[in-house]
Amino acid sequence: xxxxxxxxxxxxxxxxxxxxxxxxxxxxxxxxxxxxxxxxxxxxxxxxxxxxxxxxxxxxxxxxxxxxxxxxxxxxxxxxxxxxxxxxxxxxxxxxxxxxxxxxxxxxxxxxxxxxxxxxxxxxxxxxxxxxxxxxxxxxxxxxxxxxxxxxxxxxxxxxxxxxxxxxxxxxxxxxxxxxxxxxxxxxxxxxxxxxxxxxxxxxxxxxxxxxxxxxxxxxxxxxxx
Amino acid sequence: xxxxxxxxxxxxxxxxxxxxxxxxxxxxxxxxxxxxxxxxxxxxxxxxxxxxxxxxxxxxxxxxxxxxxxxxxxxxxxxxxxxxxxxxxxxxxxxxxxxxxxxxxxxxxxxxxxxxxxxxxxxxxxxxxxxxxxxxxxxxxxxxxxxxxxxxxxxxxxxxxxxxxxxxxxxxxxxxxxxxxxxxxxxxxxxxxxxxxxxxxxxxxxxxxxxxxxxxxxxxxxxxxx
DNA sequence: GCAAAAGTGTTTCCTCTACACCCATGG
DNA sequence: CCATGGGTGTAGAGGAAACACTTTTGC
Numbered sequence: 275x276x277x278x279x280x281x282x283x284x285x286x287x288x289x290x291x292x293x294x295x296x297x298x299x300x301x302x303x304x305x306x307x308x309x310x311x312x313x314x315x316x317x318x319x320x321x322x323x324x325x326x327x328x329x330x331x332x333x334x335x336x337x338x339x340x341x342x343x344x345x346x347x348x349x350x351x352x353x354x355x356x357x358x359x360x361x362x363x364x365x366x367x368x369x370x371x372x373x374x375x376x377x378x379x380x381x382x383x384x385x386x387x388x389x390x391x392x393x394x395x396x397x398x399x400x401x402x403x404x405x406x407x408x409x410x411x412x413x414x415x416x417x418x419x420x421x422x423x424x425x426x427x428x429x430x431x432x433x434x435x436x437x438x439x440x441x442x443x444x445x446x447x448x449x450x451x452x453x454x455x456x457x458x459x460x461x462x463x464x465x466x467x468x469x470x471x472x473x474x475x476x477x478x479x480x481x482x483x484x485x486x487x488x489x490x491x492x493x494x495x496x497x498x499x500x
Numbered sequence: 501x502x503x504x505x506x507x508x509x510x511x512x513x514x515x516x517x518x519x520x521x522x523x524x525x526x527x528x529x530x531x532x533x534x535x536x537x538x539x540x541x542x543x544x545x546x547x548x549x550x551x552x553x554x555x556x557x558x559x560x561x562x563x564x565x566x567x568x569x570x571x572x573x574x575x576x577x578x579x580x581x582x583x584x585x586x587x588x589x590x591x592x593x594x595x596x597x598x599x600x601x602x603x604x605x606x607x608x609x610x611x612x613x614x615x616x617x618x619x620x621x622x623x624x625x626x627x628x629x630x631x632x633x634x635x636x637x638x639x640x641x642x643x644x645x646x647x648x649x650x651x652x653x654x655x656x657x658x659x660x661x662x663x664x665x666x667x668x669x670x671x672x673x674x675x676x677x678x679x680x681x682x683x684x685x686x687x688x689x690x691x692x693x694x695x696x697x698x699x700x701x702x703x704x705x706x707x708x709x710x711x712x713x714x715x716x717x718x719x720x721x722x723x724x725x726x
Numbered sequence: 727g728c729a730a731a732a733g734t735g736t737t738t739c740c741t742c743t744a745c746a747c748c749c750a751t752g753g
Numbered sequence: 754c755c756a757t758g759g760g761t762g763t764a765g766a767g768g769a770a771a772c773a774c775t776t777t778t779g780c
Contacts, residue, residue, distance in 0.1 A: 278545060282589060320589075321504075322504060322506060325578060352552040352591065354550075361549075434732075450734095451733085455735095472730095472731075473779075475731025476732045476778050477731090678742075699757085702750040704758080727780105729780085734774090734775085734776095735772105736771105737772090738770085739769085740770095743765085743766080744764090745763090746761105748760085749758105752757085
């Protein structure tokens, strides 16, 4: 059991959604070497007295100003050569934020912060492209069996937002009627007595995800599945 | 960016299957403090110059003599108080071995090695119970959407072995005819011209998982699903 | 009144499920 | 010949997929 000199970092792949529609990811431009000036996933060293989750939240807040809504562990990357200087193992997380949390501001080790469309990414530092690809794969898979899509929408949203989100993420057309039937069939969306107009066309009713009801249904054995 | 004194370990939850039938997990009895004499998941410190996967394989070999067939990363456990002495973050893996790899032998930091039925576990050291529970959950979930069950069976096996494995893992009866229809429908099992007799009853035909064919089918978009 | 988006039911198809009897061998 | 486990087909139900027109608003 010799002395170890492996360092531990956390990184956070944070996704957002705009009804352009596009899925975007939060990146920071590195202020220091290595990869100075490159875009990278926000993250940093874990401090001795903090949990991994605390470290992720802290780094995110420090570097981007974003406070995360949904966060889960993604994968741990530990290749020998992933950092050119020294041995660094990184625990990557993946997070989702609502559009109204889009107040980003660079600070700390970051020179600049920005959202990038996941279909139009810059070259990334370290093995961050691999991390990001892993996260995208996970996101695409996960929205089909857990209702995490709502974490990307406003608290109250027109049904078409949800539909567009799924169309964008799954990369294929969805039958509007069947989709609505299926989602409403789960009984975890509350239809509100509010309408919203998007400029043109008939105003849409607003919906709200009822998380409590979802957990209740889950206990009863109902399985979310798209 | 202050100096870190977090240590990194890897742990391996290794499952086996006997046609008793039961699912068993490989545990070691600890030779040293803390938790001396307690049963624990095999694992240990990652060395500076080795990858996480290499570390797991090495530790497993050293402590139990087992060479792993299937291995995947499970989750990284980083709670502040998971080790009473110091801050240790552990990357847990989960592995499957075939019955014929059941030659276990204690060595290194282990006093003793043994297989335990997952329904009859001893008290475990550290947070290993939590790690094990996470692994069991993953195993149960994963056999329903990826053909990893074969990694627990002999290279050639009678169909009833597969059926029993699924019955045991899913904890419910399976219709024999429907199950066979579904599995054979995927076209990734080769039926051999060999029969095996289990003492009583009609001898069973042997089958073999065709991994190459599976990857081919996967590329074509066929989805394994039980 | 027209352009734009929202809302809504029915039929068809196919997959999942339920279900029971004969077969091959060992003792 | 009997006990034991292996092997097989079909019918009915239920969920998934296909499909188009009406409604409400802004301009």
